[in-house]
Amino acid sequence: MNKKTFKGLDQFENVKNWFDTIIDSSFDGLWICDKDGNIIRINKAAETMNELKSIEVVGRNMRELVREGFFDKSITLEAIKKKTSVTMLQHTRTGKKILVTSNPIFNEEGEITFVVSNDRDITELDHLRSQLHETQDLMKRYSAKLSELEIKSEDPHSFVYHSKEMRQIYEMAVRVAKVDSTVLLLGESGVGKSILAHLIHQQSERVKGPFIRVDCVGIPDSLIESELFGYVKGAFTGARPEGKAGLFELANKGTLFLDEIGEIPLNIQSKLLRFLEKHEVNRVGGTGVKEIDVRIIAATNMNIEEMVSTKRFRADLYYRLNVVPIVIPPLSERRDDILSLLFYYLQKFNQKYQKEKTFSPAVIDLLCDFNFPGNVRELSNLIERMVVTTEKSYMELSDLPQGIINRIHQSDQNNYGIYENLSLKEASEKFELIMIGRTIKNYGSQKKASKILRVDQATISRKLNKRQSQCKMQ
Ligand SMILES: Nc1ncnc2c1ncn2[C@@H]1O[C@H](COP(=O)(O)OP(=O)(O)OP(=O)(O)O)[C@@H](O)[C@H]1O
Ligand SMILES: [Mg+2]
Known part of the structure; x- marks a missing residue:
């Protein structure tokens, strides 16, 4: 042991107490060893983390502890060997995972006098990480199941019509479903644009892929870009460290339903147009692009042509979306459907x-x-x-x-x-x-x-x- 140093500290009893209080208040475990790996002092957190008592180890050498299986390796000895700071994962005899950083302290002649190691128990962190992964997997499975159920519950028979107008619309939807053209659904609120979008997906070859509805009104302006296109890690403050896929990426191989498209802000409209032209997404903060294979269906109850003429909606985007427009008339203009709908819903709610x-x-x-x-x-x-x-x-x-x-x-x-x-x-x-x-x-x-x-x-x-x-x- 380095007596010289201890003697120095003994002269300052109050300083020693002060020093003890500090190292015992640390949440990290601390080990102080001499240049040969003899243990001089450990703090309370190190006792708890390693499930041992200070008197069991102080005065002993790290090599003995490794030999006796207290832990699988000594990072202190590594730091002494390499004469530099070393960080490694250590497994304790009780099965904990400790992240240890050992830092050698040198005197004026450049020789090691002490090694100070700090321990961080990452067992819980590891456990939490695997729990998080499990939860994320579970969530993915649930959301896939949910969209499957949602689509199943909207079987084609639940699309009720009797009028000539709606029969033509239904037939057009089924025909257009077989090709990948972009469809624009227009009509007042509640006429059945969303249910028709589902129907097109169901009748298409993409039926096994996802059906992702993007509610363009529901997403705040500040988030819309990252929600749609995703972001890379560290893209902005508050972003998930691992980055996030956008709704467009999630719709890959399926159908992307842009509901209430008339509400989309102008700056996002140009990004949307770029996507529609190239079918590529560029995550926020990222440099690379990813190709996406989706069929686009858009819907709005707004007068989009008027929005184009007053420059609230980009004309080029409108033409891109308006490949196959389907206008659903209000119920008052297809009264022949009312009776069928009355009986359909009576039976549904009776059941x-x-x-x-x-x-x-x-x-x-x-x-x-x-x-x-x-x-x-x-x-x-x-x-x-x-x-x-x-x-x-x-x-x-x-x-x-x-x-x-x-x-x-x-x-x-x-x-x-x-x-x-x-x-x-x-x-x-x-x-x-x-x-x-x-x-x-x-x-x-x-x-x-x-x-x-x-x-x-x-x-x-x-x-x-x-x-x-x-x-x-x-
Ligand atoms: N032809 C139909 N047969 C059976 N149910 C229908 C039909 N059309 C609409 N509905 C039902 O009416 C409700 C409103 O339809 P939907 O949500 O598709 O309207 P929308 O045009 O998308 O309205 P909004 O513009 O407000 O979003 C839904 O519950 C839907 O299932
Ligand atoms: Mg709708």
Whole structure:
């Protein structure tokens, strides 16, 4: 042992105490050895980390400890041998992994006087890292499963239509699905753009690949570029150290659905255009490019042509996206779909909530004439609400939410649009049904309504039955 140095320290008892307090307060384990690897001092953290007591090791040589299996190697001895600072991984007898840095201290003649080693227990870190990897793998598996389930749940039969307009759209979607052309879906909110995008993916050869929906409204402007294109490690503060793949990369071999494309900021529009031209991504902060094999479907409920003319949307990007435009008309312009959708959603929600509800003909009639400004989304929400909230199985006009009734009355009084293009006979029948429906609702029964309208109850019932069987046939 180096007596000279100890003598020096003994003269300063208070300094020694002060020094002890400091090294014992360190979270890192500390070992102080002399030039031959004899242990002079270890701190409390080193005791805990190595699961030993100071008196077991102080005064002994590192070689003995290695021989006795305290640890697999001594980094102190390595540092003495190499005469330089050494960092190595050490395994202890209790199975811990310790990252040790041994630092030799030299005197004025350039000889080693001490070696100070610090220990860092990375067992927990290692454990956490493998847990993180496991969780990341699990997440990848779950998200793949989720998109698979999402796609399966939207089977082609759930795309309901009856009108000529929608049949043409459906056929066009199936045809275009077979090739890789870019599709632009246009139409009001709730008309079925997203469900049609799914359908195109399902009907395409990419069905086994991912279907990634990019919600261009949902991503904050500051993150949109890194979300879409990904970033390399250390690209910006707060970035994941290992970098991150963007949504475009995740869609490789599948379909990329750019929903609400009208909302995308102008600076990202030019990057998007570059991607559409080259099908390559360049992660934020990166230099290399990666080729991506995706089919693009975009959708918007905005008037994109007007946005182009007012320079809020790049014309070149619009032309790139507008290879195959599909415009889905609002439900009010394809009324023939309403009845099929009513029955589809009635059955769906009956099944979901284990009910056996039916609509009265008057309800069907009124809903078939309703404008549904929220389109199919509004229709489906309305039926779900009625199935869930109506107590009796037979849902009548009085079970319609008041908001809907008010809007129907308003539109009945304000316009005659519902009779447009009908023959006088058809218009009279329709008017009769509205009268009958409203009177039954107001007076509570067919019997009372027949009195008010001064006809037989049988006539009312026959007219309603006729309408119901027409509905069933459609
Ligand atoms: N033809 C259809 N058959 C069955 N369900 C439909 C049909 N069209 C739309 N829907 C349903 O209506 C709801 C709204 O449709 P979707 O989300 O596709 O509309 P959207 O046009 O994308 O609306 P937004 O512009 O608000 O995103 C969804 O629940 C969808 O499943
Ligand atoms: Mg949508």
